[in-house]
Amino acid sequence: MEKNNRRNFLKLTGLTGAGLLGTSLLKGFPTTQKDTPALHNDSSYRQVFNMSGYSAPKLETVRVGFIGLGNRGPAAVKRMKYIDGVDIKGLCDIRPERTEAAKKLLEGTRHTPTLYSGTANAWKKMCERDDIDLIYIATPWDLHTPMAVFAMNHNKHACTEVPAATTIDECWQLVSTSERTRKHCMMLENCCYDFFELLTLNMARQGLFGEIVHCEGAYIHDLLEGNFSKTKNYDLWRLKENFRRKGNLYPTHGLGPVCQVLDINRGDKMDYLVSMSGNDFLMGNTARKLAATDDFYKPFVGKPYNGNMNTTIIRTIKGRTIMLQHDVTSPRPYSRIHLVSGTKGVAQKYPLPGRIALGGDQWASPEEMNTLTEKYTPEIVNRVGEMAKQVGGHGGMDFIMDWRTIDCLRNGLPLDQDVYDAALWSSIFPLSEKSVLNRSNSVDIPDFTNGAWKMNKPVNLSLENGGTTKIMM
Structure with missing residues (x-):
């Protein structure tokens, strides 16, 4: 068994093309892959060095x-x-x-x-x-x-x-x-660099929404046809993830931007979550319909597919809440929600192009939105936003992310997303699974900063001491 496990691991780590997870490698996996015992936990781990705000040597x-x-x-x-x-x-x-x-x-x-x-x-x-x-x-x-x-x-x-x-x-x-x-x-996490998310982050930093009390994010994306496509994901690896795992399998697109608004890991921390999934109403039926005319799909019939909709609620130490949703099968328009609600106002991205209400129960008019956008668009968007749209990548946000990352490395600046963000935002995947499998009981969320969240500084998107990297069009 030990040799087989090692062989499977070597095969897995060799499949480096996006979408290369073969059927043979999934044989023997449990229907729901639970976590192995953690190497560390909140009580035993001691931070070796605080990577939040860390400036690596300039390159x-x-x-x-x-x-x-x-x-x-x-x-x-x-x-x-x-x-x-x-x-x-x-x-x-x-x-x-x-x-x-x-x-x-x-x-x-x-x-x-x-x-x-x-x-x-x-x-x-x-x-x-x-x-x-x-x-x-x-x-x-x-x-x-x-x-x-x-x-x-x-x-x-x-x-x-x-x-x-x-x-x-x-x-x-x-x-x-x-x-x-x-x-x-x-x-x-490219969605942290989308234009409306950057706008609302800057507005939150300027206090326009007052004290933030609740945020919402989601990954609602109809991938049903793509998940069963023979060509989109090699050997249907993503489809297989949807029957061997449960819960919110892809939380970070909606979660990352609102965590930055809430200063999670940098002044506040997640405390616990509860997560609930409905049944699967679409994936199993799709597998049966496809298998009726194509034997290729017969192995996918009768699998315990992840519920079509998962809703996860997170509470922070400071008593703020986050609602996350995950649905990659329902015939719904794409949405990441991105709702930021505070004591003085609210912003919501979807339906596009987004809307904002400050100090009242009426959404800002198009003219007022233009004024707010012009006044509070952050410097990074003014600097590279138009060029980013030309280069592309989900409307430009991918390019802003790449440019910003390279600029920070070249100028020895802290990255906007550190390892604690990577760990925390990703952890909602297995933690939501644990809650779903336990009748939606609450699950504690680890503090990957080991207490440093109390002193870590908020993300600073200004181009001070940076912004020197040129774009060659």
Whole structure:
């Protein structure tokens, strides 16, 4: 059994293309994967070094290696080529054709990356190089923590797609490794850099909403057809996540921006949550309908699919609340909700283009919204927002995220999202699962900062001492 487990792990960590989680690797997994015993917990863990507000040594040029070029990875490579002070040194995917395709995106630029592919450990060889500063991870969920930990242990900063971890044990691995190595571990939560989220964060910082009392976020996205697509996710890895796990499987898009508004990990902390899921009304039926005409789908019939809607409520130490929802199957318009409610006003992003009410029960008129937007749009959007829209990436927020991350590394500034954010926001996945499986009883939320939240400073999005990185269009 020990040899088989090791073999499965090596196979898993070698599947570096986004969406590469094979059927054979899922055999033997329990229907619901519970956490292994945590390496640390609130009572036993002692912070080695506080990574919140940490300024790593300046990097005049940020040398980057990318792992995972199946879906999100190539888009990141394309965005990075427009950012000055970046040298793309390596491209890695288990499929050679993916690395070759990504390399073509860099034709005519100054970048001459080495390609890594074809073997289970190719990504490790890239991480072991001495001339790379940052590893950018865009692989399936289960690979994020092993790759980020390996990168940090080899003297690299790590940026990973969401979620950064899928178990509480993995969350602690990220925290302890980042603190010990003093290497940044940033989860690439791009929604923190969307335009309305940045606007409302700045307004909250200016006190327009008064004291924030409640926030809401969500990931409501109709992925039903895509989850069953034979081509969208290799070997239907994301569909399989939806029958081996329960709860809110993808919490961070809605959670990250409101955590920054609430200064979570930086003045307040999450205390506990309760989580409830309804039944599955769509995925099982879809599997049966597809299997009736295509034998390929017969193994997916009768699986215990995750409930279509999950609702999770979080209470903070200061008595504020957060409501999160997760639904990736219902035929509903896309929404992350993004509601910020305070003692003096409220903002809500969806339905687009968003609305704000200050000091009354009427939403601001379009003219008033224009005035508020012009006055409170933060400096980072004024500086790079229009160029970000041209480059793209979910309307520009992906590019703002990448540009800001590189600019902070080049100027020795703290990152907007640290390892404690990566761990905490990701932890809602397994913690919601624990609550759902226990009749929605409350579950305590770990303090990954080990008490440092009381003194950590809020996120500062100003370009003071930064903003020097050029964009090459």
